[in-house]
Each structure stands twice: as C-alpha cells, then as structure tokens.
Amino acid sequence: MSRPELRLSSSAFRANIDAVRARVAPSTLMLVLKDDAYGHGLSWAVDAAVHAGIEWFGSYDIRTGLSVRRIAGGDARIFAWVTSTDEEIDHALMQRIDLGVGTLDYLRRIIARAEALGRSARVHLKIDTGLHRNGILPEDWAVAVAEAREAEHAGLLEFAGVWSHIAEASDADDDIAHEAFLDAVRVVRESGANPTALHLTASAASWWRPELRGTISRIGAFCYGIRSAEGPELDGIRPAASLVATVVDLDGDRVSIGIGSFDGLPSTLSGSRVGTPGGARTLVSVGHTASVVEGWPGARVGDEIVVFGAGERGDTSATTLAERIDTVGEEILTRLTPRVRRVVAD
Incomplete structure (x- = not known):
C-alpha cells in the first residue's frame, strides 16, 4: 500500500x-x-x-x-x-x-x-x-x-x-x-x-x-461514528472508517509511516497514540508526506498502522485526536486530502 x-x-x-x-x-x-x-x-x-x-x-x-x-x-x-x-x-x-x-x-x-x-x-x-x-x-x-x-x-x-x-x-x-x-x-x-x-x-x-x-x-x-468533542461514548455507535498507513522505513527504535500533513494529517497531532502490531504507540512527529512513530519489537516495512478508527488496533477515534488540538472529529476526517484513498473494506 x-x-x-x-x-x-x-x-x-x-x-x-x-x-x-x-x-x-x-x-x-x-x-x-x-x-x-x-x-x-x-x-x-x-x-x-x-x-x-x-x-x-x-x-x-x-x-x-x-x-x-x-x-x-x-x-x-x-x-x-x-x-x-x-x-x-x-x-x-x-x-x-x-x-x-x-x-x-x-x-x-x-x-x-x-x-x-x-x-x-x-x-x-x-x-x-x-x-x-x-x-x-x-x-x-x-x-x-x-x-x-x-x-x-x-x-x-x-x-x-x-x-x-x-x-x-x-x-x-x-x-x-x-x-x-x-x-x-x-x-x-x-x-x-x-x-x-x-x-x-x-x-x-x-x-x-x-x-x-x-x-x-x-x-x-x-x-x-463520530462522537461529540468532550462527549461520552455512544451506545451502539462505532467509527465507520479507519485511517490506515504503512511503515515505509525503519530507523532504530522508530518507524516512518506513509502519511503526513500533505494528506491532511495536522502536524499538531504529534504526541497522539496510534495502533500498531505491537500495541498503542506514540506518533512522534508529522512531516509533509511521512510521519514518525515510536517503534516496537519486530517492526517491518509494510506493517499497517491505524491512525484512528475501529478494529483490533484502532482504539483511537477521530474525536480523540481532535480533542488534543481543541477541535472536533469531523475536522480530522474532512481535512483528509485526495491523496488518501477511500476504500470500502466491507
């Protein structure tokens, strides 16, 4: 990918x-x-x-x-x-x-x-x-x-x-x-x-x-599946979309993933937690076309990172990210550019 x-x-x-x-x-x-x-x-x-x-x-x-x-x-x-x-x-x-x-x-x-x-x-x-x-x-x-x-x-x-x-x-x-x-x-x-x-x-x-x-x-x-900022979780509601990027490079105890501010990911989201095959890890920094994530044992190029969404590793929602930068989950989703492919998963 x-x-x-x-x-x-x-x-x-x-x-x-x-x-x-x-x-x-x-x-x-x-x-x-x-x-x-x-x-x-x-x-x-x-x-x-x-x-x-x-x-x-x-x-x-x-x-x-x-x-x-x-x-x-x-x-x-x-x-x-x-x-x-x-x-x-x-x-x-x-x-x-x-x-x-x-x-x-x-x-x-x-x-x-x-x-x-x-x-x-x-x-x-x-x-x-x-x-x-x-x-x-x-x-x-x-x-x-x-x-x-x-x-x-x-x-x-x-x-x-x-x-x-x-x-x-x-x-x-x-x-x-x-x-x-x-x-x-x-x-x-x-x-x-x-x-x-x-x-x-x-x-x-x-x-x-x-x-x-x-x-x-x-x-x-x-x-x-976008809850209100600062609002509680909603019974029976879960994110209908997950934002996924792949590992494109390994550098010691950190990995680079193929998503950045040119894709609509705010650079101010550094410090957020994202889902990896090794569990939740910190998004260290956001560049133009790539971002750096805290590594995990056995990380490989091609591994998938869930920036937000539903699923086994997608325990961070768009609203959770939005709350870090004092906005709403809708903005996190609508900022995504055409560089981010929309893919029907099921």
Missing part, C-alpha cells in the same frame, strides 16, 4: 444508522451528508444508506443534493438548506429537492423561479431561534408565513416544513430556542395546513434531548 487509506465499513455505518434510528424514534432520521459525507465519500454513504432504508437526506447545498438524487433515485427526500443562486433553484425544482429557506429574499426568489418554470417548490421555512445562523427573524415570521401560504394557494409552493438550528451550548439556551420554535410552528398551524416536517435538532440534541425532537432529526456525525 503506497498511499494511506480511509477504510470504510458499510456494516458499521448501517449499524450506526440502525442505532440512531432506534434512539430517536418515532422521529424520522435525516442523514446529513455535508462535506462529502464528512469526508467518507458521498457515493458510498448514500448507497449504503439507501440499503439501510434511509428516506431523508440532508445535503446542505443543492449541488450535493443533485448528486444524491442521481445516486438515491427519485423517491428519496433531499433537503438542501444553504441559500442558493436562481440557477441552482431551477435545478432543485426540477429534481424535487426540498429547500430550507432562512430569508424573505430567498423565499421570494424561489417563488419567482417556481412561477417561471411552472413548477411547485417544496419549502421548509427556518425561524431564527437565537443562533442567528440564516433564519427568519421572529418579527418577520408572520410575513414570511403569509407569503408562503399565498404562493401555496397559487400552486407555486408546498409548505413542507418548519426548521431551525440550536446552539447546543446549554440546556437552558436550548429550552429557550425550543419555545421560540414551537411558537413559530403555532403561527404556521394557525395559517393553514400543518407542515409534516418539523426539525430542530442535530446529532447531540437529538440523542440527549428527546423532548426537543420534531418529526425529523437531522443527524450526521453520530451516524458515521
């Missing part, structure tokens, strides 16, 4: 999905796929999720949503929530992608494109519950709801959902956000038919705060 590999376990991924679904039921799991499925590879993740019975996908942007549509087929529900161009809106309408709408301007542009194309847009309005991340302000909410209902009556829009993000900074702050969300939902219900998709929570809040869940829970990291 001349290049490092991110080895993907479809069985672990599907087992994680099953564990998350059981945890959040009766809320429906929306599998989030942003950042190329958290660095795992979009095609692999969507295909495995379809086989696991996932019906809702969170694509973040329309471009990713279009790729999901090609892989998952026409029956999947795909939710894209980043504000997009008119051309992207046109593609979304043609491919029946649900659109998350966080501003009045975006809502009006979607309605205008729906009218121009003679198509109906499926829309989820986002209320700002205090995080201030692209949401309609409470003082503008009634206007947005009224315009959405008017477009719905004209056949230009399906008012499919209400959603928001929460900070997950404290239970008290999230309770306040939940109350604001419920108040926004009440305004929508008073205006007409009840939208079926209500979603407020992502991974951590969906897992730990069942009272905050709506009819849908948007979950990405936990499905891939």
Whole structure:
C-alpha cells in the first residue's frame, strides 16, 4: 500500500444508522451528508444508506443534493438548506429537492423561479431561534408565513416544513430556542395546513434531548461514528472508517509511516497514540508526506498502522485526536486530502 487509506465499513455505518434510528424514534432520521459525507465519500454513504432504508437526506447545498438524487433515485427526500443562486433553484425544482429557506429574499426568489418554470417548490421555512445562523427573524415570521401560504394557494409552493438550528451550548439556551420554535410552528398551524416536517435538532440534541425532537432529526456525525468533542461514548455507535498507513522505513527504535500533513494529517497531532502490531504507540512527529512513530519489537516495512478508527488496533477515534488540538472529529476526517484513498473494506 503506497498511499494511506480511509477504510470504510458499510456494516458499521448501517449499524450506526440502525442505532440512531432506534434512539430517536418515532422521529424520522435525516442523514446529513455535508462535506462529502464528512469526508467518507458521498457515493458510498448514500448507497449504503439507501440499503439501510434511509428516506431523508440532508445535503446542505443543492449541488450535493443533485448528486444524491442521481445516486438515491427519485423517491428519496433531499433537503438542501444553504441559500442558493436562481440557477441552482431551477435545478432543485426540477429534481424535487426540498429547500430550507432562512430569508424573505430567498423565499421570494424561489417563488419567482417556481412561477417561471411552472413548477411547485417544496419549502421548509427556518425561524431564527437565537443562533442567528440564516433564519427568519421572529418579527418577520408572520410575513414570511403569509407569503408562503399565498404562493401555496397559487400552486407555486408546498409548505413542507418548519426548521431551525440550536446552539447546543446549554440546556437552558436550548429550552429557550425550543419555545421560540414551537411558537413559530403555532403561527404556521394557525395559517393553514400543518407542515409534516418539523426539525430542530442535530446529532447531540437529538440523542440527549428527546423532548426537543420534531418529526425529523437531522443527524450526521453520530451516524458515521463520530462522537461529540468532550462527549461520552455512544451506545451502539462505532467509527465507520479507519485511517490506515504503512511503515515505509525503519530507523532504530522508530518507524516512518506513509502519511503526513500533505494528506491532511495536522502536524499538531504529534504526541497522539496510534495502533500498531505491537500495541498503542506514540506518533512522534508529522512531516509533509511521512510521519514518525515510536517503534516496537519486530517492526517491518509494510506493517499497517491505524491512525484512528475501529478494529483490533484502532482504539483511537477521530474525536480523540481532535480533542488534543481543541477541535472536533469531523475536522480530522474532512481535512483528509485526495491523496488518501477511500476504500470500502466491507
């Protein structure tokens, strides 16, 4: 193996999905796929999720949503929530992608494109519950709801959902956000038919705060086996990917492995523990294309080192590494460059 590999376990991924679904039921799991499925590879993740019975996908942007549509087929529900161009809106309408709408301007542009194309847009309005991340302000909410209902009556829009993000900074702050969300939902219900998709929570809040869940829970990291930084281990969840590199050189009581910062491995991870045939050893330093690891008796060129992941020698997770440098496990995975081959292990 001349290049490092991110080895993907479809069985672990599907087992994680099953564990998350059981945890959040009766809320429906929306599998989030942003950042190329958290660095795992979009095609692999969507295909495995379809086989696991996932019906809702969170694509973040329309471009990713279009790729999901090609892989998952026409029956999947795909939710894209980043504000997009008119051309992207046109593609979304043609491919029946649900659109998350966080501003009045975006809502009006979607309605205008729906009218121009003679198509109906499926829309989820986002209320700002205090995080201030692209949401309609409470003082503008009634206007947005009224315009959405008017477009719905004209056949230009399906008012499919209400959603928001929460900070997950404290239970008290999230309770306040939940109350604001419920108040926004009440305004929508008073205006007409009840939208079926209500979603407020992502991974951590969906897992730990069942009272905050709506009819849908948007979950990405936990499905891939990425726990929250400083958070506890999760029952039934294990990493769906392992980062593996081989020994390329021996130098006394140290070995060189074929992975470095050019592969996306942060140089600040020196001092971390990695899995070797001789047990856990220290990652001494990270170079551009190779790194140095503390040796073990009988080390040989070609031996495999598990930098993180599941398995007999993969007791270090991406989040464990991330905590050393004050970040999150998602960053460790999404930093990996195309030099790291994605390989389906099972």
